[in-house]
Amino acid sequence: MRKILVIDTSILCVWLEIPGKTTCGTSNDHWDKVRVDDVIAQEEQQGAMFILPLASLIETGNHIAHANTKE
DSSP: OOOEEEOOHHHHHHHTTOTTOSOBSOTTSOBOHHHHHHHHHHHHHTTOEEEOOHHHHHHHHHHHHTOOOOO
């Protein structure tokens, strides 16, 4: 059976390096860009399917629109 991973807003923001949203999780389960990249690459190699919910895409777009950056 194929593994399915749902990418939530917080992980997507970390993965895309949205200013002000570059880490998530608790002190016991801290997620940063390196960890997200590693897990996604590992799961992809193992044949996992990734799901991006529409709500996560909309919320991430909102975070991008409100990010304090000059980029």
